[in-house]
Amino acid sequence: MTINAEAPVAAARGGPVAAEREAEGSASATDLVLPLAAVGGVGILAGYGYLRRTRRARTRTTPGVISPHPPMTPLPVLERQAGAALVQADDCVRTSRDELAFAEARFGAEAVEPFAGALREAERELSAAFAIRLRYDGGVPEEEAARRHALAGIVGRCAEAGRRLDAEAPGFDQLRALERGMAEAQEVAEGRFRELAGRTGAVEATLADLTTRYPASATATVVGYGEQAKDRLVFATTHLNQSRQAADLGDTARAIGDLRAAEGAISQADILLNGIERLADSLTAAAGLVPAALTGAEAEIARATAKAAELRSHLTHADTVLATVRLEMTSGPYDPLDALRRIVRAVRALGGGRDGVLGAAALLTGRHDVDPADDFVTTHRGAVSAGARTLLAEAQRLTGTDPGAAGEQALKSRELAEQDVRVHGNPHAGTDEPTSGMSGAVLGGIVLNETPDGGPPLSFGGPETRRRRGLPPT
Structure with a gap:
């Protein structure tokens, strides 16, 4: 092979020149093969690297790389x-x-x-x-x-x-306009506080009377409400006093925060005391309604007996319920609300009991079950889960159309809410001063449990504004 333009000349087979040219030809071939091999190796490595990079790009989740199938x-x-x-x-x-x-x-x-x-x-x-x-x-x-x-x-x-x-x-x-009307707002809150403080003794006496007239099951929904109401009032009086002091010192922000904390506690004390008084009224009304409900239930059973044989098991159960209630009425103290509830349920299974005295009994027991459940969630909302609140919302929806079903949902809600409170506990219980009322305020959701002192009180508004009247750090 030549690299000039002249005609090629045949090389001799022997001699030093031939040997030299043969050596040169061998070296040229070797020089050509080695670079080609190197290029081939580089190509293979480059291809392998490309495949690895492609595979990583499809699967990795590092920032800056968008996966075509992001994880759900x-x-x-x-x-x-x-x-x-x-x-x-x-x-x-x-x-x-x-x-x-x-x-x-x-x-x-x-x-x-x-x-x-x-x-x-x-x-x-x-x-x-x-x-x-x-x-x-x-x-x-x-x-x-x-x-x-x-x-x-x-x-x-x-x-x-x-x-x-x-x-x-x-x-x-x-x-x-609390910045300008603080004194008037404090007077409203203090007026409600004084009214509740004056009622507390009478309400506790009412509850004590109920416990002597009815079995424990009749008052179970309000056990401890008197003590909890006083706990909220202790918290309220502390913060009402602090609000007055802060206002006198010109610390408006502090005065507003303390006022809101006191208002929240006053509202919950009112709910707790009302719960006891409402129970007393409901028990009295139920006791007067049980005899008429028994009579109405017997009429429903008679109609159902003549109507269909397939209701036989329900009829037997209803007869048993009525007999049990009559026995309880003559054997000593009994729970009239629970008696009404059982009568209503037994008759509902027969497809009746929605009108007349049984309809009134269903409405009374349904409201009795829904209202205490709502009270409990309100005064313990710092610990109550979405599950209990969901059942309560359904109970409230059904109250006007199907009070019997509303009561059943409310009882489930109350049971789940009480379980939430037991599981949740209260991080401030046993650690705050005995007279501060902070444990109840945290459990009641009056203040957010975000700081060692309980956190800010909550105000009218949504998630973005409800903390706006927080208590300044002490």
Whole structure:
């Protein structure tokens, strides 16, 4: 091979020149083969590296690289998020309702109507969210994609409820004008405080009387309510005094925070005392209704007996219930509300009992079951889960149309809420000063348990505004 333009000359087979050219040819071939081999190796390595990079790009989750199939949030995580949204929205609604009552007491119903309207809208959104959760807990819908959509709907409804309250919080503050009208607001709160403090002794006496006239089951729903009411009032008087002192010193922010803490405790003390008085009224009404309910139930059983043989097992059960109630009435103290509840349930299984005296009995027992459950959730909301609140929302929805079913849901709600409180405990119990009332305030959700001193009191508003009147650090 030559690299010039001249005609090639045949090489001799022997001699030094031939040997030299042969050696040169051999070296040239070797020089050519080695680079080609190196290039081939580099190509193989480059291809392998490309494949590895491609594979990593498809699977890795480091920032800056978007996977074509991002991982989905596990369903249990979404369920916990939806539950937390329900609890927060429900707390916002309950707190807003409490403070709205103080504003109405001072300014009247007409002045607070725009804020009451916003609260009603928030309540509707929350009710819709609870309805979705109730169906979800019952397995509807079944497909995972649809269940994810349902959970997103719960979060969205709760967010809208909070947004409505957040939007009205500035206007609500302008109405209350606590910076300018602190003295008047303190007088309203102190007036309610004095009224409750004056009632406490009489209410405790009422409860003591109930415990002597009825078995323990009749008063189980209000056990400890007198002590809890006094605990809330201790907390209230402490913060009312601190609010007065802060106002005298010109520390308006501190005065407002202490006032809101006191108002929250006063509202819950009122709920607890009302619960005892309502129980006394319900027991009296139930005792007067039991004889008529027995008569009405017997008439329903007679009609059912003549109507269908397939109700035989229900008829036998109903007869047994009525006989048991009659025996209890003549054997000593008995629980008239529980007796009515059993009569109503026995007759409902026969397809009757929705009108007349049995309808009245169902309404009485249903309301008795729903109202105490609501009281318990309100005064223990720092520990009550979304599950108990969901059942309570369903019970409240059914109260007007099916009080018997409402009562059953309410009892389940109360049972679950009590379980939540037992499991949750109270981090302030046994650690705060005996006279501070902080444990009850934390358990009742009056203050957020975010700092060692209990955290800020809550105000009218949604998640973004309810902390705005926090207590300054001491």
